[in-house]
Amino acid sequence: MFKRPYFILLLFLVLSINSIKAQGCVAIRHFSSCVGSSLENNLLGTGDLQIGVNYRYFKSFRHFRGTEEEPDRLANNTEVINHSHAWDFFATYGISKRVYTSITIPTVINTRSSLYEHGRDERNVTFSRGLADIRFGFGYWLFDMEKSPNGNLALGLGVKLPTGDYNASDIFYNVGPNGEPQTRPVDQSIQPGDGGFGVTLDFQLYQKIATDFFGYASGFYLINPRETNGVRTFRETLSPILENEAIMAVPDQYSLRGGLSYTISPTFSSSLGARFDCVPVKDLIGGNEGFRRPGNVLSIDPGLSFMKSNFSINLNVPFAVRRERPQSFTDMQTEKLTGSPRNGDAAFSDYVINLGVTYRFSNNKVKLSPELEDTFK
Template sequence: MKTLHVKLFLGCILFALSFKPSTLNAQGCVAIRHFSSCVGNSLENNLLGKGDLQVGMNYRYFKSFRHFRGTEEEADRVANNTEVINHSHAWDFFLTYGISDRLYTSITIPTVINARSSLYEHGRNERNSTFSRGLADIRAGIGYWLLDPSLSPNRNIAVGLGLKLPTGNYNATDVFYNVGPEGSPEARPVDQSIQPGDGGFGFTVDFQFYQKITTGLFAYGGGFYLFNPRETNGIRTFRETLSPILENEAIMAVPDQYSVRTGLSYSLSDVISASMGARFDAVPVKDLIGGNEGFRRPGNVLSLEPGIAYMHQNFTLNLNVPLALRRDRPQSVTDRQTEISTGTPRNGDAAFADYLINFGISYRFPKSRTLEIDPSIRNTFN
């Protein structure tokens, strides 16, 4: 007789992206920094019996270079070689532990390597690059499946709470050229978009669900919201040196961030599944808690998200590639302040990516033999 966990695993593997931390990362955008749910948002969490342990790693990469003001692309930036180019690499190492068959806890240790190439940050006459790397903001949290997995194998929903710790360096510096006295090089903080950390304690709420539609076909969804109560982190942006009207953008903000996704997943075989969905990632114009002063690049991306996954026994691989459909850089609080004070319309820009690559690998270590399921539901996922 097959076990409950094996049956549920075959069901959940239909979700090709498996909601690993990387697959709920924000889409590639200068406005939207690397982040994921504190709890991990893995539908495989409902497979963890009491004492079970799951470990894994998720990798993310994007190249942002297309500039938008509002939803309009400034195509001339690329044509004139004045675009800002960010290359972002992130690795999330995570561990999830089953406290019970429904309650689980998770910790994520993220690391990043970022590179940023621009003209305007180096005197506008020549293109140079700045870099950052190291530990990002560690996240930890707890989640709970509202329905008993053994009694509800076709549908379930989980909710979670998490904490983000300011472990990442939010004052990473590098050499900027042609900006010091008499055009000399000068060490300055790198741009907000490539800082490993944001400098604030934060907390998240998240959810995830799945619903069987028919044999081999499931609907899925999930998301998180990161609350960052700290208003600014005290790190200078040097934007006020570019223009006097940017005086209100001299210090970095610590913005909120959120992501939601939904779609359909279909089992191609006992070990391979594919999915197609949509996702929406954003940094809002205003935080839900705390003030809104300081420099931020609010932005949002609507993406089409295809994916594929492979599972054999306790081993899982997954790959998804969100493709940007709509990109928007709305007017920020500081943009609006400048517009009011000068009487001239203002909407800053942000650079977005065309696509994002997410790749995840994980392994589950069961503590003991899994529970036999009732014969009436044991063939649910056949």
């Protein structure tokens, strides 16, 4: 077991505490890598167990086409508004000092307010909630912690299971043949799951720069080989040119982050970095048919954490500084077919609230070497 909370705290801060979480956006839904990207959650002795929950919230409402915002959507009250809440319950177990395994069980509650999905004459709300896609994986620290106390690199491999409902439905108003309400699948952005088996690749890197200062970097990539999930979007009912967007796609997603952390005291620390979250236009594996909203967000990512004994609380609030909704694969198809420019839009948030609470059950038989402990006195 780690003897000194100060040592744990230093390592705890290196990756700015939180698992990687997507910046709020209609294109980019809640997701974190299978093996948690929180360094402190993964720096475990043999037999150590860490449990916790990460909560995320965002409100997406600012519409972008390319990198240009469309302020008229707000002025005309035609914006789409998503309120998204997610709770990731996770457990990480130290198989050895360098190998760890983790499972994440996510749950979500989402609402979506819009005009265009309800006949364009009145604003109504659709709703979804429940279990999302469970993730499971392993991670490995490349260097021995005792021999490399000032820096290390971990690589992770995991799977994403299609446990979340990807055909969640609600009532849509003014959409029937005679203007009556109909039950339809909710928008892709608030579906609890995506319907695909996925593979995640992730990494974590930290390096001591000076006393109480560490640099960190981390990232993950979700590979979703399935092309479409068979769920109808009803977008073709809005316009005939959207026929190629009638079925939902199962897109890839990735995130990168990096920055500096600073130890304020034995119990408090702070971090400041940047992050980039993205749903790409095309997948690494598989086809690209079906409807997706590709998008990316560059954010400034400040964080603050508290740790005492085996208990920790952390808060990160990334603020978007650049948002882009690029031309999708179906946009390109439509543009080629019609000869007219086509680039769909997406709604993004200004910020995301990430709050995590964790507790570690330490195996008392695991001891930190005196030499490594002395390094952090």
